[in-house]
Amino acid sequence: MRKLTTHPKLKNLLPSLTEKERQGLEADILKHGCLTPIVTWNNIIVDGHIRYAICEKYGLPFETVKLEFDTLDDAMFWAWTHQDNRRNLTPYQRTEIALQFKSMIVAKAKNNMAMGGKQIRQNESTSINTGKELGQIAGVSHDTVHKVEYLDKHADEDTKQRLRNGQTSINREYTRLKEATAPMLQQPVSVPLRKVTSVQVSPKNAQELIETIADRFGVAELERFIFKLVDQLQEVSNQASFNAFVKKLVAKYCQQ
16 A cells, blocks of 8 residues: 655644544445545645545555645645535634635735736736735634634633634634733823824834834724724835825824
8 A cells, every 4th residue: 555644734734523523434435445535745645634544544545646736835725725624613713724824825925015016017916915815715804813813822722622612702702802901901091192293104114113103002092093004004005105094093093
């Protein structure tokens, strides 16, 4: 029997089958054989890890289909989009998996920016909204992606497991955690906000932008500002329009 190899990121991309599901698949393969080919890339299993394990256990033959991918991320993305049981996952599970493709989406965005800079594709937008892209992969809104990313960083493992099992909702746990941390972050009312005389911040310098906003806003205003900024940032195309956009938001949300 041909020996195949595995990669942990591909093998663990989706949650494991339940014992009942695995037993059902094993019984079917023992009765009818491995009818679905195992997909490989450079002899690495992309799809069919459990089928392969069952065939290896009983010495059963199997067919393979070879595919070519440029990167591991590409192989993972193909495996995700071709998994029938992904529909049975909870929104939290789907978004957890989608977040694994964040680096791929960011790299794609950078490549599009480089292409746009060289004017290879004229009159074509080269911007990519990472949150919306990930939301499409997971089948959720970009706001849900933001909340799951926050929960992934701040929620305890018990909460994450309940989210994976569908025993609680993303919005409920996100709201609970935000409310629990709000008193520690709330800025004293007596602290005056600095008067804004001019705003000159480069859209390419994230740290400078964060410091500029945080220096002038309270927590509630800051959150509204950031959500508004994320939603509309793609609309600006140059330094002048970016500065005008920031000034407009400052005037709207910052009480002088």
